[in-house]
Amino acid sequence: MSANSELGTTQSTVTQHHWRPRISSRNRASKGFSLVFMGATLSAVLLLVLLFGVLLVRGWDWLTLDLILNQYSRHPEESGFQAAIFGSIWLVAGAGVMSFVMGVGTAIFLEEYAPRGGVTDFLQTNISNLSGVPSVVYGLLGLALFVEMLSLGRVLLAGALTMGLLILPIVIIASQEAIRNVPLGLRQAAYSVGATRWQVVWHHVLPAAIPGILTGTILAVSRAIGETAPLIVVGASAVVFTNPSGFFDHYTAMPMQIYQWTKQPQSEFKDLAAAAIIVLMVVLLTMNGIAIYLRQKLGKDRW
């Protein structure tokens, strides 16, 4: 900025009449627009503050231990959503394990095994297209495949598998990036002492890439916690009174319960939904915090 204005004054002394007004108006435009750009960015932040503010004001009084200890009730003042919390934990555990195994396997294949070219490019394009498929379409896939064709019915397993498919591309892409960041020298050193390809991957590449892989998986799983649409489609129940006892049990999840409460006409239930959203956001922020911690603690300046 200062360099420009200096330039402006130098020039204006040379050809005063012609240049001065234009330079200063251009500089003024530049200054003005820097404020406009900053305003745009700040408005995004303000929206975030407004969003959290509204949630806190509405939900604060309803944020009691009852909310996480009690089960669903028709009376908002005694209602909680413990079954939904446990449902979410089960869902995320199933989806996380499935997408971790499949995703890391795929990433290893693409980065360490696959020859460059045709087939690999096809797989890569396919994965990036999968990551853009709307979540509700994954719901339709899960409904037709798991609920109806495999006749699992509207059980936790069907929801967990659907969520696993939904976050699989995210895990693959994050794992690929982590594996790609492992320096080539590490692999070459291992190969040069006679390690096989799998030994190189298992003993050297994976341990070095694991912080990045875990970070990506945690972020993917936190996406799964907030997803609602696929669960509605594969038949998570809106109202459940008991915690799920296994993968073949009926279930609900935190966002399902929030959806159900938000739709109620009574404002008490809407405030209860705000409290439940706060719980959900705290869970998500915690997971994001863990992911960032892992990335910085385990992954910083190692090479």
Next chain:
Amino acid sequence: MAAERVSMPGGNGRAPIDLSGKRNTGERVIGVVLFLFAAFSVLVTLGIVLVLLFEAITFFRVVPVTDFLFGNEWSALFMEKQWGVLPLVRGTLMTTFIAMVLAVPLGLMSAIYLSEYAKPSARSVLKPALELLAGVPTIVYGYFALTFISPELLKPLFGSEIQVLNGLAAGIAMGIMILPLMASLSEDAIRSVPGSLREAAYALGATKFETSTRVVVPAAVSGIIAAFILSMSRAIGETMIVALASGARPVAGWSPLDGMQTMTGYIVAVFTGDVVYGSIEFQSLFAVGLLLFLMTLSMNVLSQWVARRFRKEYQ
């Protein structure tokens, strides 16, 4: 592969080194297993396409494709059923349009600010805030649209002209939702413009604003267009905001102040009631899902093509 056993005479009492390649059977199995993992992702795509096609084709046996695509009345849940998808498409396009009107200018300006103007200290606060906004589940935006934007922001503005459930509130919430995506994708594109271009512009006496808008942004335009298309595709596929806030009535009008149903909204609305497996309503979900899938897929492919085709290589 002829496995020839080569024995190295080991003078140290160890077994001779086996170079037959036999110990590589395990290696080969692992390679195959990893390939199967990778191939699974293709199966997922195939599964989506087949499932959608299969049910949609059954649907199109009853309802002709042309009636579906060009019909202007959708009344799936009444006695007299009409299967013209245009009202749902219109709802989707209108909410998406509102979202883009909000998100594109704000997102692009935020991207320019973060990349070109912000000091590192400001950036280190603003960037995580945007990431946080991106991590908020869409159901939360839906709650925000239904219980805050519609009754407390729009109602005082428009009075009795606006319905409780309306496309405008859903579109605004959707715009807030895709703003961080638009901002971070455009910022990536803008940041990858090499510094020498900026320096050249400054050397010619351009101001910061001129450099940003006439040199840097045009140089990053392929990435910005790709960001635009991806954000739009995300808005089209967004479900929970419209399911909560935009209403459940497929309409033929163009007013954003009225309730409207989108394609995704219809899918959720059907499941909120009871849907019988194999019924025409059930199949119609897959026809709508197929259309939604094709729309988002073609936009994603287009954005990849734009990013690749118009990328300028700077060395």
